[in-house]
Amino acid sequence: MEKASLRFSVSELVAITNQVLERAYPSVEIEGEVAEFKVNQNKYIFFNLKDEASSVGCFMMLWQLRLPIEDGMRVVVTASPKLTAWGKFSLTVKSIRPVGEGSLKKSFELLKAKLEKEGLFAAERKRPIPEMPDKVGVISSVQAAGYADFMKIADDRWGGVKFEVAQVQVQGSEAPDQMIRALKYFNEQAELPDVIVIIRGGGSADDLAAFNDELLVREVAGSRVPVLAGIGHEIDESLVDLAADLRAATPSNAAQLLLPDKAEIRRTVRYQLGSLLPKVERVLDEQVAMLRQRLGQALGVVELAVEQNQTELLAIRRVLAQLDPRQALRRGYAIMRGKIEPGSLVDIELIDQHVQAEVKNVSKK
Numbered sequence: 001m002e003k004a005s006l007r008f009s010v011s012e013l014v015a016i017t018n019q020v021l022e023r024a025y026p027s028v029e030i031e032g033e034v035a036e037f038k039v040n041q042n043k044y045i046f047f048n049l050k051d052e053a054s055s056v057g058c059f060m061m062l063w064q065l066r067l068p069i070e071d072g073m074r075v076v077v078t079a080s081p082k083l084t085a086w087g088k089f090s091l092t093v094k095s096i097r098p099v100g101e102g103s104l105k106k107s108f109e110l111l112k113a114k115l116e117k118e119g120l121f122a123a124e125r126k127r128p129i130p131e132m133p134d135k136v137g138v139i140s141s142v143q144a145a146g147y148a149d150f151m152k153i154a155d156d157r158w159g160g161v162k163f164e165v166a167q168v169q170v171q172g173s174e175a176p177d178q179m180i181r182a183l184k185y186f187n188e189q190a191e192l193p194d195v196i197v198i199i200r201g202g203g204s205a206d207d208l209a210a211f212n213d214e215l216l217v218r219e220v221a222g223s224r225v226p227v228l229a230g231i232g233h234e235i236d237e238s239l240v241d242l243a244a245d246l247r248a249a250t251p252s253n254a255a256q257l258l259l260p261d262k263a264e265i266r267r268t269v270r271y272q273l274g275s276l277l278p279k280v281e282r283v284l285d286e287q288v289a290m291l292r293q294r295l296g297q298a299l300g301v302v303e304l305a306v307e308q309n310q311t312e313l314l315a316i317r318r319v320l321a322q323l324d325p326r327q328a329l330r331r332g333y334a335i336m337r338g339k340i341e342p343g344s345l346v347d348i349e350l351i352d353q354h355v356q357a358e359v360k361n362v363s364k365k
Contacts, residue, residue, distance in 0.1 A: 010087075017083045030056075030091065031076045031099060034069055049077060049091065060093035066176065066213045068110035069096060073103040078173065095173050097209060104205045108212050112239060115214070120221040121242040127226045129246050132158070132260060133194035137186040137225070138165045139179055146201030146251035150230065153255035158262055164193065169210075170200040176213035187224045196225050197258060198240060199251040202233040211238035220244055230254025326351075 008016065032049035039045055045060045047069070058077060069075065076099050079091035098107040115121065140147040142165060154161070166182035169175040179198065186196050198220070200211070210216070211231050220227050221243040229244035230251040241247040248254035321327065325335055329351040338346030342362055348355040 011085075014083050014085060014087070021081045021083070025081050027078060027080060027094070029076055029078050031074070032056075034071055034073045034075055037069060037071050045093075047071075049075070057088065057090040058093050059090055060096065064093070064095065066095070066215055067098060067107045067209075068114070069098070069107065070110070073098050073106060074100045075103065097173065099206060101205055104209060104212075108239070111212060111214055111217075112242070115217060115221075115239065115243070120217065125221075127245045129226050129228055129258065130194045133161060133258065135162045135164070135191070135193045136258065137182075137193040137196040138163055138199065139168055139182045139186075139196065140165065140199045140251075141170045142167050144170060144199075144201055146199050146230070149201070150197070150199050150251040150255045153252050154259055157255060158259040161259065171203065171207045171210050175210035176216040179210070180216055180219045183219045183223055183227075192225050194225075195228055195258065196223060197228045197230065197254055198244070199230045199254055200232065201251060202236065208232050208236060208238055211240040214239075216240060217243045228254055228258060 030049060032051050035048040035050050035055070037045070037047040039062060043062050045058075045062055045065060047058050048055045049058050050056075058079065075096050077091060077093045078095045079093045082090055082092050084090055098104045119125065138147075138150075140150070147165075151163070154163070164186075166185060168178040168182050170179075183196065186193055198211075200208070208231065217239045220229070220240050226246070227244040228246045228248060229238075229241045230248035230253060231238050231241055232250070234249035234253075246257060248257050329335065329349065332351075334355075335349040336346050337349070338344060340346065340359060340362055342359055344359050346357055346359060348357055
């Protein structure tokens with residue numbers, strides 16, 4: 001006996017099909033080549049994803065696009081399969097990223113040109129990195145070898161620095177948003193760090209693609225705190241490198257650029273002290289000689305003044321000697337003291353005697 005078939009309205013069939021798809025494939029990753037890429041109303045993106053045998057339509061919002069895409073690029077989309085109300089099967093795309101060296105390079109060059117035109121990479125907007133930072137914000141994966149290299153060299157070069165680490169993924173679709181949140185966290189602290197360091201070890205172009213995310217690059221360029229980027233190997237270049245205030249060739253080089261070398265500073269100080277000592281001795285000798293010269297000049301002035309004073313004193317002594325009453329006594333004169341009137345007693349001083357006499361008579365001369 002033939003089993004009776006189910007009957008649905010068109011809308012019911014679309015709804016049931018979408019329920020089945022949602023349960024079976026809530027999110028899928030599909031790799032293919034972009035074709036017929038277009039933006040409508042500056043809001044909506046439509047394109048086809050194809051391979052050698054098939055093609056499927058894709059839809060996404062413009063704000064979800066984090067990297068430039070154009071026809072011919074090979075990409076991986078994260079999407080939900082849907083059946084539209086018009087009966088057309090399509091993919092509602094959540095995220096899209098280029099894959100393969102050619103597509104990654106093309107997307108990189110397109111976004112680089114766009115941001116360069118806006119001035120995000122201009123040299124005049126770069127800020128200096130503090131020479132001896134006290135507080136450093138680090139954005140990295142603590143399990144990564146690049147992070148371990150950075151911290152080891154930083155510890156060897158200088159001490160007393162406070163490192164605050166924001167643990168993030170440094171590759172994959174979630175990495176850009178995690179790094180953006182870390183940048184916001186450091187920029188919103190009441191006590192800002194002196195510098196933010198973003199580090200990741202080497203990897204393939206696909207591994208480093210997270211550092212070419214447009215929103216992440218803009219967050220780095222707009223950071224209140226200077227940013228030092230040490231991403232990949234020396235030959236690697238990311239857009240985060242270009243937007244940062246200072247680019248290091250590697251995570252190890254980032255530690256070298258961030259902190260002074262205490263061993264080198266010790267050698268420099270010793271050398272400077274060694275070369276400075278003879279200069280100090282020479283200056284001291286010159287100062288002592290100058291002081292001696294000035295002291296000799298001062299002593300000459302004092303001696304001249306003393307000699308002049310002695311001459312003046314001698315003249316004064318001669319005048320005083322001439323005015324000395326005893327000189328008159330020696331010449332036979334006498335000094336009389338007392339009231340000169342008849343009947344009064346007066347004292348008469350001679351050179352070797354005192355005579356008391358009574359005044360008998362006083363007459364005008």
